[in-house]
Amino acid sequence: MSGVHRPGADLRTPDTVEAGRPPSPLTAVPERLSGRVARGVVMASQANIPQVRLPTKMAHCVFRTDDIAAVRDWWCTVLGAQVVHENEFICFISYDDEHHRMAFVNRGQPGRYESRKGTLEHIAYTMGTFGDLMDHYERLRADGILPVRTINHGPTTSMYYADPDGNGVEFQVENFATMAECIEFMNGPVFAQNPIGVLFDADVLLERFRRGDPLAELVQQGSAPAA
CATH class of the missing domain: 3.10.180.10 (2,3-Dihydroxybiphenyl 1,2-Dioxygenase, domain 1)
Structure with a gap:
């Protein structure tokens, strides 16, 4: 499905990947927040960050x-x-x-x-x-x-x-x-x-x-x- 992130997929834009440049802060999700991305919302994986006191x-x-x-x-x-x-x-x-x-x-x-x-x-x-x-x-x-x-x-x-x-x-x-x-x-x-x-x-x-x-x-x- 277009536009839906698959776990493990590269979050960089195509031009960034092709050029071999590191991902920019605007196009990459920080490693500690990597998880599920749907409809533009980053949902932190429980496995990647400590439990947060809300x-x-x-x-x-x-x-x-x-x-x-x-x-x-x-x-x-x-x-x-x-x-x-x-x-x-x-x-x-x-x-x-x-x-x-x-x-x-x-x-x-x-x-x-x-x-x-x-x-x-x-x-x-x-x-x-x-x-x-x-x-x-x-x-x-x-x-x-x-x-x-x-x-x-x-x-x-x-x-x-x-x-x-x-x-x-x-x-x-x-x-x-x-x-x-x-x-x-x-x-x-x-x-x-x-x-x-x-x-x-x-x-x-x-x-x-x-x-x-x-x-x-x-x-x-x-x-x-x-x-």
């Missing part, structure tokens, strides 16, 4: 804005959402049982976002367990992909990455057993004083997890202080 859901989006109040009111009206926490720098809103589905950051905050174009700050994915987050970090680290920031926000333990275009991606795990506990924390004095969180050393946290330290300790802010 996110369980997309958690939230964060936008940069010059007018938090206007954007907040628009999204709250459109989604029927409510404000969970707000200050002059950031606002969190939610419309369901998630502690926040969207957040809006003051783009004019000195020294932070005023030089960055666009309004998307990052998208976030929730991992199923703390161990999944650690496995995910370890796998990406082995591929040379390191987080640009690792921070315990209080509600979540989070690792931020940047794609080749600079788009932010957060992988997180919940630190509280229930959303009620999390929202109570977000409305408490600790979060009011520091709604951003505390940086941590991912390698130290991974080492502590691998040696079996209690999860209740690992999810605490300050459990793996950044250098």
Whole structure:
């Protein structure tokens, strides 16, 4: 059948094969992702790559804005959402049982976002367990992909990455057993004083997890202080 890849077939274009040149990045599938190709979609073979810890859901989006109040009111009206926490720098809103589905950051905050174009700050994915987050970090680290920031926000333990275009991606795990506990924390004095969180050393946290330290300790802010 024309256009359908057969296992073991050469994925290079005919002109590349005939010329004897190595395959270009645009016409060849990386060896570790070789597997089945159908309708232009590469499906990784379980035999060729390690098992991947997948996110369980997309958690939230964060936008940069010059007018938090206007954007907040628009999204709250459109989604029927409510404000969970707000200050002059950031606002969190939610419309369901998630502690926040969207957040809006003051783009004019000195020294932070005023030089960055666009309004998307990052998208976030929730991992199923703390161990999944650690496995995910370890796998990406082995591929040379390191987080640009690792921070315990209080509600979540989070690792931020940047794609080749600079788009932010957060992988997180919940630190509280229930959303009620999390929202109570977000409305408490600790979060009011520091709604951003505390940086941590991912390698130290991974080492502590691998040696079996209690999860209740690992999810605490300050459990793996950044250098």
